[in-house]
Amino acid sequence: MAVETPKPLSAPRIYLIRMAVFLILAGFLAFILYRPIWNAFLSNPGLNGLIVGVLLVGIILAIRQVARLFREVRWVNSLDLRDGAYQGRAPVLLAPIAQTIGRKTGNGAVSIDAGTMRTLLDTIGARLDESREIVRYLAGLLILLGLLGTFWGLIETVGAVGRNIADLPTGGDAAVLFDELKNSLASPLIGIGIAFSSSLFGLGSSLVVGFLDLQAGQAQSRFFTELEDYLTAHAVEEPVIEAPRGMPAATGFGGAELAGALDKLTTTINEGGGGRQATQAMANLAEGIQGLVQHMRSEQQMIRDWVEAQATREKELKAVLERLSSQDKG
Numbered sequence: 631m632a633v634e635t636p637k638p639l640s641a642p643r644i645y646l647i648r649m650a651v652f653l654i655l656a657g658f659l660a661f662i663l664y665r666p667i668w669n670a671f672l673s674n675p676g677l678n679g680l681i682v683g684v685l686l687v688g689i690i691l692a693i694r695q696v697a698r699l700f701r702e703v704r705w706v707n708s709l710d711l712r713d714g715a716y717q718g719r720a721p722v723l724l725a726p727i728a729q730t731i732g733r734k735t736g737n738g739a740v741s742i743d744a745g746t747m748r749t750l751l752d753t754i755g756a757r758l759d760e761s762r763e764i765v766r767y768l769a770g771l772l773i774l775l776g777l778l779g780t781f782w783g784l785i786e787t788v789g790a791v792g793r794n795i796a797d798l799p800t801g802g803d804a805a806v807l808f809d810e811l812k813n814s815l816a817s818p819l820i821g822i823g824i825a826f827s828s829s830l831f832g833l834g835s836s837l838v839v840g841f842l843d844l845q846a847g848q849a850q851s852r853f854f855t856e857l858e859d860y861l862t863a864h865a866v867e868e869p870v871i872e873a874p875r876g877m878p879a880a881t882g883f884g885g886a887e888l889a890g891a892l893d894k895l896t897t898t899i900n901e902g903g904g905g906r907q908a909t910q911a912m913a914n915l916a917e918g919i920q921g922l923v924q925h926m927r928s929e930q931q932m933i934r935d936w937v938e939a940q941a942t943r944e945k946e947l948k949a950v951l952e953r954l955s956s957q958d959k960g
Contacts, residue, residue, distance in 0.1 A: 637863075638707040639856045642699045642849035649693060649845050656838055670827035677779045678831045681772060685835035688768040692842035695761055696849045698722070703853070706860065723761075724857075726753050747861045754857065758850045762843065769839040776832015783828065 660667060671678045705721040709731070720728055727750055 639703045645845045645849040673827040681831045688839035695846040765843045772832050772836040776829045779828020
């Protein structure tokens with residue numbers, strides 16, 4: 631059966647365009663508000679500079695998440711399922727698929743069974759989610775840095791106000807005391823500037839990184855969906871071994887699920903995955919082994935029942951033949 635030409639995967643170019651347009655608009659707005667933004671930056675250049683640095687790192691990582699999909703899309707579109715050949719460099723995100731196809735090469739058209747396909751999709755989905763964790767963390771970190779500046783400024787303000795009130799002389803003219811209090815409050819207002827400037831930079835930067843992460847997530851979701859459709863179009867059903875005539879067919883857990891769980895555990899260990907992922911993969915493998923053992927026991931019981939039934943039938947047939955033989959002799 632010939633393998634149909636699959637629908638090519640679409641490149642995530644539109645998402646890079648959206649990112650570029652958003653960054654241009656944000657840069658244009660910052661250019662228009664350059665003077666007040668610069669004055670706010672000088673209120674606390676150390677913390678605000680750290681926020682801007684984290685913002686630049688988040689922008690680079692978010693753009694990289696989308697840009698790396700171009701290599702994977704080109705690999706899938708150049709893949710020839712008739713012999714497993716492809717053009718260009720080997721993929722990174724889709725390395726499990728490349729290894730699976732490499733093992734199947736030489737047996738005619740490459741086909742992937744349903745169990746293996748689901749295991750591969752789960753592995754690739756986990757890789758895509760892990761690649762975005764740093765960008766998500768940076769988006770939350772920017773908000774936390776803004777709040778840190780806020781509390782820092784408020785602590786400075788409250789402390790300065792308390793010291794100024796304690797230094798006011800007692801007694802004297804009320805008008806003079808009011809003028810002294812008014813002049814002494816000028817210094818604590820600097821802390822308010824620190825608080826609001828850090829909040830401004832933190833929230834604004836988190837907004838930028840959050841939008842870029844949203845576009846990266848949409849690009850990866852479309853890539854994963856199209857890849858799933860691609861693999862589903864070429865997945866084949868697992869062959870079913872028919873039982874002997876008169877013996878009930880075996881149903882239950884098969885070896886494909888166990889092989890898939892073992893492949894997933896091996897991939898997780900080779901990639902240096904976290905303890906939670908390795909534990910989950912080992913749990914899946916243990917569950918698969920347990921299911922396989924139960925399946926083997928049920929098959930053994932069915933075989934024993936079938937053998938006993940065949941033995942009973944043979945005894946009945948032997949008794950009938952003996953009666954027929956005795957009648958013929960009589």
